[in-house]
Amino acid sequence: MASEAPSEAPKESEEEDVQRSGREILRVEGVRKAFRKRVVLHDFNLSVCEGENLAILGKSGSGKSVLLRIVTGLLEPDEGRVLLWGQDTTGFREEDWWPLLRRMGMVFQSCALFDSMSVTENVAFPLHERRSLPEREVHRITEERLEWVGLAGIGHLRPSELSGGMRRRVAIARTLAADPEFVLYDEPTTGLDPITGRKIASLMRDMDKKLKSTSILVTHDIDCARTVSTRWAYLAGGRVLADGSPDSFFASPHPEVREFLLGEESAQDLPGMDLEEGPR
Ligand SMILES: Nc1ncnc2c1ncn2[C@@H]1O[C@H](COP(=O)(O)OP(=O)(O)O)[C@@H](O)[C@H]1O
Ligand SMILES: [Mg+2]
Numbered sequence: 001m002a003s004e005a006p007s008e009a010p011k012e013s014e015e016e017d018v019q020r021s022g023r024e025i026l027r028v029e030g031v032r033k034a035f036r037k038r039v040v041l042h043d044f045n046l047s048v049c050e051g052e053n054l055a056i057l058g059k060s061g062s063g064k065s066v067l068l069r070i071v072t073g074l075l076e077p078d079e080g081r082v083l084l085w086g087q088d089t090t091g092f093r094e095e096d097w098w099p100l101l102r103r104m105g106m107v108f109q110s111c112a113l114f115d116s117m118s119v120t121e122n123v124a125f126p127l128h129e130r131r132s133l134p135e136r137e138v139h140r141i142t143e144e145r146l147e148w149v150g151l152a153g154i155g156h157l158r159p160s161e162l163s164g165g166m167r168r169r170v171a172i173a174r175t176l177a178a179d180p181e182f183v184l185y186d187e188p189t190t191g192l193d194p195i196t197g198r199k200i201a202s203l204m205r206d207m208d209k210k211l212k213s214t215s216i217l218v219t220h221d222i223d224c225a226r227t228v229s230t231r232w233a234y235l236a237g238g239r240v241l242a243d244g245s246p247d248s249f250f251a252s253p254h255p256e257v258r259e260f261l262l263g264e265e266s267a268q269d270l271p272g273m274d275l276e277e278g279p280r
Pocket of ligand 2: 064065066186187
């Protein structure tokens with residue numbers, strides 16, 4: 001049974017605006033990460049519960065991608081620990097990560113699609129890699145995921161034949177193919193024109209709802225964060241400076257948060273450019 005929210009208790013922090021009833025999926029405790037003398041994360045703490053859709057906002061270079069790489073075991077923290085589904089990953093070897101990574105999905109800015117494969121083969125890739133499913137089932141799931149992202153009928157094309165927005169859709173379809181419980185998006189709208197960016201954000205929101213997944217969206221796109229995430233955290237100086245509902249952010253007393261929100265809002269009024277990466 002879900003515990004009742006302590007409605008009588010006085011509000012201690014902005015975080016209370018956010019419903020946090022699910023079990024903890026991710027816990028980052030006292031993490032420090034430095035590259036040579038540059039300290040990127042410092043006594044960093046974060047907890048994400050089941051069903052939460054969290055956006056991590058912050059300026060470029062603030063350590064958002066480093067955090068995602070630590071959470072997925074691609075980088076090891078210098079200090080502190082990362083728990084996933086309650087499991088402490090400290091000292092994990094590569095193969096120890098595999099069962100956890102199977103439950104997670106990642107969408108990178110670059111999309112990381114295989115240009116030598118068709119769209120269908122790209123989407124089917126995690127299914128071949130992770131499970132021994134009959135070919136007919138792989139085909140069914142692949143077609144279904146492409147339909148979910150609005151790309152039915154283009155499975156025979158190569159990623160290089162697609163626009164930037166379509167490639168993001170394929171990357172999302174591929175991530176969703178393996179039914180992840182916890183999805184991490186790293187700047188999924190960066191480099192897209194504003195209209196395409198909005199469509200991708202709506203797609204992510206719809207997918208989170210449909211699959212009831214837990215997600216972390218790393219972005220500096222306020223519009224995207226507003227569409228996708230109900231809880232926001234602002235990363236600065238190596239730690240979470242503010243954590244709460246989007247509304248609490250717009251009323252934030254932190255000058256840096258305000259400056260960031262204002263800067264991004266006005267940047268979004270500027271005419272956009274599709275900075276799509278060409279085929280490599
Ligand atoms: N492998 C690395 N080696 C050295 N410095 C790195 C490495 N990865 C990230 N950094 C530095 O860490 C800081 C944070 O990077 P990053 O997490 O990518 O920022 P962002 O918030 O834009 O995603 C940057 O100053 C970056 O140069
Ligand atoms: Mg980044």
